[in-house]
Amino acid sequence: MASRQHLSNIIPVIEVALKDANMNIRDVYATAFTPGPGLLGSLIVGVSMAKALALSLDIPLIEVHHMHAHVLAHFAEAPRPEFPFICLTVSGGHTQIVLVKSYYDMEILGSTIDDAAGEAFDKTGKMLGLDYPAGPIIDKLAQKGVPKFKFPEPQVGPLDFSFSGLKTSILYFLQKEMAKNPHFINENLNDICSSVQNTIIHILIGKLIKASEMTGIKNIGIAGGVSANSQLRQTLTEVGKKHNWHTFIPSFAYCTDNAGMIGVAGYYKYLRGEFTDQNVSPLARMDF
Ligand SMILES: Nc1ncnc2c1ncn2[C@@H]1O[C@H](COP(=O)(O)OP(=O)(O)O)[C@@H](O)[C@H]1O
Numbered sequence: 512m513a514s515r516q517h518l519s520n521i522i523p524v525i526e527v528a529l530k531d532a533n534m535n536i537r538d539v540y541a542t543a544f545t546p547g548p549g550l551l552g553s554l555i556v557g558v559s560m561a562k563a564l565a566l567s568l569d570i571p572l573i574e575v576h577h578m579h580a581h582v583l584a585h586f587a588e589a590p591r592p593e594f595p596f597i598c599l600t601v602s603g604g605h606t607q608i609v610l611v612k613s614y615y616d617m618e619i620l621g622s623t624i625d626d627a628a629g630e631a632f633d634k635t636g637k638m639l640g641l642d643y644p645a646g647p648i649i650d651k652l653a654q655k656g657v658p659k660f661k662f663p664e665p666q667v668g669p670l671d672f673s674f675s676g677l678k679t680s681i682l683y684f685l686q687k688e689m690a691k692n693p694h695f696i697n698e699n700l701n702d703i704c705s706s707v708q709n710t711i712i713h714i715l716i717g718k719l720i721k722a723s724e725m726t727g728i729k730n731i732g733i734a735g736g737v738s739a740n741s742q743l744r745q746t747l748t749e750v751g752k753k754h755n756w757h758t759f760i761p762s763f764a765y766c767t768d769n770a771g772m773i774g775v776a777g778y779y780k781y782l783r784g785e786f787t788d789q790n791v792s793p794l795a796r797m798d799f
């Protein structure tokens with residue numbers, strides 16, 4: 512289904528983008544795309560489109576790693592971070608603490624050993640009967656609730672994450688409460704959302720504090736779909752002030768998957784003349 516949606520939307524999207532930018536397709540001097548990691552069906556559409564554009568317009572083809580692009584979304588607009596900086600990339604498929612030394616010199620300092628932070632939001636949403644993706648819905652409902660339910664935080668390596676235990680403890684908690692009161696979820700939805708979100712954000716921010724302490728780096732950014740979360744954005748700003756950090760929070764448009772970040776990341780490769788050829792193919796999984 513996702514693949515078919517991509518297929519029917521990709522040409523209209525390109526047309527609108529060109530119109531908004533007041534450009535003709537002939538003005539395009541390079542085409543950047545991501546081969547992955549991600550959902551293969553959707554990637555196939557993007558990769559094929561980028562190849563077709565490169566071939567028909569006779570312009571360079573530039574390959575961008577999806578997770579590098581989330582980090583480089585910070586360079587879409589000012590204020591742009593100074594190197595080195597620490598980036599917490601949190602999305603539906605990834606949770607990483609990245610040491611960014613330059614545009615293309617990045618190192619993963621920690622990552623999730625099981626579920627991603629976005630998955631914790633989405634799977635909680637499923638248990639609560641919310642639509643997918645549940646992250647933005649939980650964010651909204653949480654604003655009307657209080658974090659009165661407590662969930663255990665995982666014990667893993669200092670910069671690693673684990674969210675599957677949290678998922679299980681939320682499930683058991685809901686089962687136990689629903690057995691006592693079948694209306695528990697409906698009657699407490701805002702507070703449940705607030706409690707789950709609060710736990711996830713507390714874990715994420717705790718790891719950022721640790722990463723800053725371990726590296727001595729005070730330039731701190733967030734990226735990826737979950738970085739659109741209002742509590743994460745607000746908490747990072749507050750904690751940053753307390754620790755004298757320079758914090759970098761991308762505009763909403765550059766948090767969840769977007770073509771802008773692929774373009775920005777592609778631009779820095781264009782400057783270096785790093786192009787790829789027509790043999791490139793999409794990959795669901797890729798090394799960082
Ligand atoms: N406001 C929000 N609060 C929490 N999670 C969010 C919010 N907005 C989006 N998300 C989560 O971000 C994830 C999507 O991240 P994104 O980078 O766009 O996609 P992908 O994981 O496919 O690369 C989903 O899990 C979604 O629930």
Ligand SMILES: [Mg+2]
Pocket residue numbers: 577581602603735736767768
């Ligand atoms: Mg993404």
